[in-house]
Amino acid sequence: MIAGMEGLLTHYTYIVTIFLMVSGLFVVIARGNMVKKLVGLGCFQTSVYLLYIGPAKILGGTAPILAPEYSVYSNPLPHVLILTAIVVGVATLALGLALTVRINEAYGTIEEDEIFARDMVEHANSEESAS
Amino acid sequence: MTAIDVNPGLLMIAAGLLACLLPRVGRQLLTLGTPVAGLLLLIATPMGALTTLPIFGYDLTLLRLDGLAFPFGIIFLIAAFLNAIFALHQDDRLQDSAVMIYGGAAVGAVLAGDLASLFIYWELTAVSSVFLILASRTERAYSAAMRYLVWQIGSGVLLLAGILLHYQETGSMAFTTITLGSVGSWAIFLAFGIKCAFPLLHNWVQDAYPEATITGTVALSAFTTKLAVYAFARSFAGEELLIPIGVVMTCFPVFFAVIENDLRRVLAFSLNNQLGFMLVGIGIGSEIAINGAVSHAFAHIIYKSLLFMSMGAVLYRTGTVKASELGGLYKSMPLTTIFCIIGALSIAGFPLTSGFVTKNLTLTGAEYAGYFWIWLLLIFASAGVMEHSGIKIPFFAFFSHDGGHRVKEAPVNMLIAMGIAAGACIFIGIFPQTLYSILPYEVTKSPYSVQSVVTKTQLLTFSIIAFGVLIRAGLYPKEIPSTNLNTDWLYRHVGRYFVGVLAYMARWAWAGVCGGWRATLGAAHGLIRRHYGPDGAMGSAWPTGQMAFWATVMIAAYSLIGFWYLL
Amino acid sequence: MSAAPGFELGHHLPALQVVVPLIGAVICAMLRNGTLAWGWALIVSVLTAAISTMLFVAVQAGGTISYGLGGWAPPYGIEYRVDLLSAFILLIVSWAGAIIMVYARQSVMHEIDAGKRAWYYCMYLLCLTGLLGIAITGDAFNAFVFMEVSSLSMYTLIAMGKNRRALLSSYQYLIMGTIGATFYVIGVGILFTLTGSLNFVDIAERLVTMQMERPAIAAITFLTVGISLKLALFPLHSWLPNAYAYAPSVTTSFLAGTATKVAIYLLMRIFFSTFGEAKVFEILPTTTILVLLSVSAMIGASLVAVFQDDVKRVLAYSSVAQVGYITLGIALANDLGLTSALVHIFNHALMKTALFLAVGAVFLRIGSVRLHDLDGIGPKMPVTMAAFALAGFALIGTPGTAGFVSKYYLAAAVIDKGWWGLVFVIAASSLIAVFYVGRLLEAIWFRAPGALAQKASDPPLSMLLPIVGLSLAVIWFGVDTRLTVDVAHNIATMLLGGVK
């Protein structure tokens, strides 16, 4: 039990990662508001950044800049990767928000259930006019 | 591969594909010209020709011509030609094309030397022929076509399974003699059996053929079942199981045919009965019996086409082929009447017609082999043929009481097609040697011994006298508009409640499409539609949250299973 | 390989494969004029297709090509690695891209506003870049980046649909696609912490010596589910039907022909050449899970397709079902199964593209793809609809068409395993396909034409040619299986012998 607790505490970055991941996913699932969904998605993606960066950090290590006074460095590769991932995340978020704006223009709402309802009405109307 | 060794079936299929793009005149030229070209090609191909093509990792035998394949190839091409003439009056792109592909697939299958090619052609006959039923463009025909398709595809699936198993067991893909025993061979046997309309598997014939178009039925009657007969002759010659099956097939349809009102359906029953004769011949398996089966198939295609053509002409002019609504047409359609009678005499097997010289071989085969009961039942069935095809068809359509139809004679092209077919029936009857010379085995005896002529005539004449007696005594059953139950009742009625299988779903789905909502109120359909329809859980648009939820469920489930396995 | 003395173009084909469409996309965006941009995009996509063909020929002749990007030798630098599998996928994607581009001009003119056309082609080329990049790269993280390049541009391509529902579909696809990509990148991250490498080959070598422990299983889990989202494996398919249905016709065709196929490629790469089938299929119950999901897709999605009244949705659900055939082949994890999966990737790309292109032509003529608007349209646009019928028959698996070849091998693979029940599932699924295709063909060819269908006619030649060409190819590859089956067989052998 104690060992388990200790394991959890020493791996607290994982706990934060998992918490972010699950809460992000939960927001995506549970919230009907499209902007909130995107916020959830952002949390979810951020958890990945932690997942990469966490293990890469070495206690007492510095940024990997060659200098005579330092001998312990953090692994630079994950940082680089995550820099890329952040860019991707920003792009995704931007596109998502842009889509939300367009949806708001087209439907007058960004609540998903209302959008479904409006589509249903439109569908029924077109059926009527067709028959 | 020399230039000449091309499977004429492929020629027909190619022409059929081309036909759907051409204007009417071009199509007519193609439908008439291609069978003739195919005939010339087939005759020019040397006997024993063998063309193989390495593909799919083994050798496909594209063309194999021998004594058994030759007569079938010839008659299929002739049938395609007759059908082309018969169809000249109509302008239907779909049917012109489908008939050629259908006939081509049948010819191709006959000339194919391996089971893989056979399967391909087998399925092609199914898929192309269904259009001839669909082309009626009625709701009834759609449903019938779908039931037909289920049977045909079922046969194809069974055949494929059988072929694969057979290949696994024997390592051979050759389309040649197969011994019944393994699961694979039984699957192939049954697949052939469905297409040959075995008893209890027969009902698709009577269900679908009468719903096809006027010209479509003629083509349907010629190819599908005879292809199955060929397949049996090729793979199961001498398989004694075929004898009882064949005998049952000759006998049971005659009772149904007596009371059937739709004359094209009567002919469909008669088709079944005729197939029985052929199967018995194949089952006996002696040289003379195989000759009997092959020549019977040959002659049968001609006279059955002739009969379907004459009924088609009647349908074309009067709009019905119900015995209860017809009668007296000999006045308005005298030539059609004569041709129909020639066809009826042929199918009944009167001397001097093709039916006599071919059926005689099978009967002689049974006599030589000493199968008394088989022989007796065949004789009995011959009387039955006389009843439903020999008398019933011409009598109720053209004589009987006047049905009040005042119509014109059939169109010229139909008369020509019927005339050629009728001429061929009599020609083969008078000069049997012309047909005998292309049979797989040599025929030494003439069918015209005094005894066989006299006894057969006695049999048939007294059948007619019996008919006369019954009708004069008022004992002959009246023609009543009705539906007569058959095995399709199992899947069209009982099964609707008890066996929720795909066949119904198909029917319902299709009926639904065709707007026939009344017919679609079935429980299974409702259930499926409730879940899979546009408003069902499966078919409707999902909210994003739901999608994401499933992704989470998948991750959770997959992780749990993974860790479970590691424990 | 890298830093070859003297710049030889031939050596740099792998880089060019991605760089050409990438640069092309940027230039495309600058052109601003729709027709000009189309011309340029056509040149670029044909060039891309030519490069992939050269690569394919080179790989067939000389084996795997490894290319260190920027002169950095793998595994430290990013490696472009073209083996037969990559080359096969590159070939499919780039040719689909080129053929659809021929078709695109008229359709895009009809469906996209004038000001946006150049952007559309730009996005198209970017998407092509991303898809090709996934297939060519040997680096797991690089694959993620390309995945996002292709996805982000694909969301845009979908959102350009006229119907406002295109926006919602695009949004949903964005959410799901991002979740999928993030799952994938989580999996890659776990693999990276486990092995310290991102190079597929390198990871595979390091994994060989390791026990299958929890992190490895977690990695497989995230990678599999992430990619399954992208390839629309049942029940993660739900983004697909709307995305297909409301996107512009060109997008739909492109999406159907390429995007899911590339995801399947990635799955194969992970399963067979990174972990090896021993780890994925013997230690884990992957086969059972995949078979169950595939079967659900084959039956369930096909049933849904029967009831749809929008032709594009029918075909979209059919795509979900067809993906089931492919994943079933993968799940079998034997030689025949993989062969059938690969063959079906090719054949399905062929016939679905043909079908969607034909539907696009209908949309161009009558502005609707509702089934009852298509009543009796067959005789009005005979060539298009004949091609549609051919491809439809292939979808059913009619012998003599490409669809039959795939199903034949799939059935053989299932029988090889001795799983008879699955033969019937395949048969049942084909039977349902008969209904949904038959329903379309029935309406198209046998009904009396409605008001809209009356005025339809065959589309312009530039649209007609790709449709007819593809549908003839469907027949061609139903008979001549050298390109498909033989290559697929070699790839299967390679994949199964890949990780020792």
Place this chain on the structure above:
Amino acid sequence: MSDKTPKDGEPGWFERKRNIDKVWYVLLVFGAILTASEFLYEHHPHFAIEEIPVFYEIFGFLAFVFIVFAGKALRKLIMRDEDYYDRD
């Protein structure tokens, strides 16, 4: 063609009782001749049953009658209205 079509109400040749009787008697006479001819040629029976005199005549007649009556009986069992399958 149409000028050959008989006018309505006027029975055709085959509809007059006299003519039908003619056909019927011709048939009976033909049957009688056939029966007589049985005794004019040498028989080569394959089965014992064929040695029964006038076997084929009796068999043909009885078979026909049996089929017709069996069909009538069958009707009781399986006949339904014409639109049986169309109703639900």
